[in-house]
Amino acid sequence: MTLHKTLPGEDTYVPSERRIARERHRRARTRRATAIAATSTLVVGVVLFLLITGSPGWDRTQETFFSPHYARIALPQVLEGLWLNLRLLAVCGSAVLTFGLLLAVARTLRGPVFFPIRALATAYTDFFRGLPLIICLLMVVFGVPALRLEGVTNDPVLLGGAALVLTYSAYVAEVFRAGIESVHPSQRAAARSLGLSSGKTLRFVVLPQAVRRVVPPLLNDLVSLQKDTGLVSIAGAVDAVYAAQIIASKDFNYTPYVVAGLVFVALTIPMTRLTDWVTARMDRRRAQGGLV
């Protein structure tokens, strides 16, 4: 076993009887715990299955929400719509990160000269963080075209994306700001004492630490944005949700919605696992080890 090998700095090492017995006991305990976990999972699964399939309305529900026929029809169209969601995520995600970071930096600028910028950034985040996303979407998507401005687009995808950026930037800016403020003042003092200007201190010392610290909450917001790209369907853009809606309203069968929902879940799972992985890796790097 690799654990028992001799390490650098010693000639021989033979594990004691005590260690072998201890490890045997631990392995047995792990096996027992795994068996218990598997059994209880199985029991809960069976109970849930029986409970749901045994309900009086199950047959109707199954036909309306879980029809294989409609699932087959819906899936290709939903996937086609999903391509729009993915493109929206990529573009809006980048815009949100950039704009959010700018807002956060604007809010942390010191000195009276910057008061208007600070105030503007504060007002912006206060407003858009409070405004429900759906209202923001409706205002932008239907309000902007109503102005009949020369050269301004009426495209629901662009306008919907803009609304997403407006709202999410406010959230992300606050995440960045929390990160910036969590960097200890002594770091700023050390950088300034080396002669770095305020701006260079921010760029080379504060932001790198701040950004690293807020990666997990940022990824969380991106997962949320991924789902909320589905809201552009209310503007009439044919994304995964709208594609499902078109089929569902034709035949009064809701299976396409279920399909669209599952597709979104399948999309967010890798993102969530990525978040967990990044967080765990950062924790490992910071931890000094130990059992507690």
Next chain:
Amino acid sequence: MSTAPVLRMEAVRKSFGTSLVLRDVDLEVAPHTVTALIGASGSGKSTLLRCANLLEEIDDGAIWLEGEEITDPRTDADAVRRRIGVVFQAYNLFPHLTVLQNITLAPQRVHGLSRAEAEGQARELLERLGLGAKADEYPDRLSGGQQQRTAIVRALAVRPRLLLLDEITAALDPELVGEVLGLVREVKDEGMTMVIATHEMAFAREVADQVCFLDGVVLERGTPAEVFGAPREERTQRFLRRIVEAGRL
């Protein structure tokens, strides 16, 4: 009074990845005695203390606390830790609690004392150790020395059978070291069994009953007079020479 060791280690081995920190450590700590662990950085002093408190799982060997093997996988680690007090190098006080709350947390939540009992006992302890006026302050309002003394009081408040002190003066300004070591002396006079990892050789010499020079193994052990006065091992001699050159002994 029994003279069975409070803490006993036998053939303890602990590695992190490929670095072997404790190779084969044997140690016995008799009741009401002070054991000083000395040795260079990285010689395993802190690791040894963390293993004794079950903060690290040892690879091989065994550790006994008052005759009970605590490295048995069936041991309840929390029950073991209830009987051991630890003071850390960086104080590790809880910044969101006042001095008094830091001290009464474990007596109340772990040992089931009522709030009045716990606070009464804590205030008495603080008074006796010269921190009475600081009971309602938050840790960041205290000097380093006061914080470390508070940490010692916090460890003592649960009436441990054994107190582990891990480089408790290493983060302190020189003029604050004295007050902390003074407190350790008082604790010793009350008969507490202690294991102290330290770089303060003069203090180790004065307060310890047993000195162990650590370097992956306990390379040399004896009374302070033996280890500091006439070290047998070449590596101990070299270490002590460096300390003397640095003006620390």
